[in-house]
Amino acid sequence: MIGAGIKRGTAELAILSVLEEGPLHGYEMARRIEEQTKGALRFTLAALYPMLYRMEQRGWIRGAWETGPSGRRKRCYRLTPAGKKKLSPLRKEWEELFGALKRLTKVAHA
């Protein structure tokens, strides 16, 4: 299980990554992240929404009310051009970090 500090750092990347696949509302986003990370990243309501609102304020994502097939209104989020631009370097940064950690642990075990 991944620790809380790392989770916080990866949360933005996780949200941007799932939104890259298409617009989603909060609950669906949390479910997708949990499924795709096999439960390693789990967003509760309390963790998800402050993060979404902050990212929306930064202009990375944009939320809009939409009516679903069931007729229920939900606020769907989609990536903005700024969010798409942010995703690529963020992904690279985390890949570099995890690559470095991996190399470090291999050296330590050798």
Added chain:
Amino acid sequence: MRDWQELVRQRLSGLALAAPEKDEVHAELAAHLEESYEVFCKEGLPEKEAVHRTFEQVADWQDLQRRIFIAKRSGHPMKKRLHQLWIPGFFTLVLSMVFLMTLQGLGFQARVVSWSGPRTTLLYLPWLLSLPFFGALGAYLSSRAGGSRRTVLLASTFPALALTGAFLSMFPIGFAMERIIGRRVDFSIVATTLLRDGIGWLLVPGVALSGAEYSSTFCLADEHRRKARRLVSEAKDA
């Protein structure tokens, strides 16, 4: 049927956001809780357990309220200032100045109005009549970008403020010119002119523009209230 919106509203009643924004947060969180609850029920959990698991997602509502407030108030301050003040303000200024030049081009002249004996004020009535419209437009743009009451007022009265700045800069320029050309200027004439033009070009337009701000803010608040009511009723119907 559980009223999730009401449950969220009770728990986040102290969320210090504008009413429409607060209603949107309540509606969104309520929709999330409702969906969680329904999924737990579909998974076969008894109702009591489903409710418990749903509310387990928020350990501390006060903390959530604080974090939502901080998140909503974050963002780039310079970008916000640009959209809430500078763009609406300059838009109002440019429109009012273009209209003024158009009136002058059409031959409409400023009227000198006498008050209290020899004292006079220069009033440009057709232009003054247009200012509430331009002020309301500036106020609307600023309000729509989430500007505070003070920012909305500044954006709507921006033409009067810019003219005041221009008038005030005339004093040092006047002194400098006096030194350069070596002529003494009769400051009683300057003071009378400034008073006359100050009222006609700054004070009265400022009042006209700020009056518009009040009406537009009222209309916008009403629009927000209607939108919030519609959202709440639609969420209930769904």
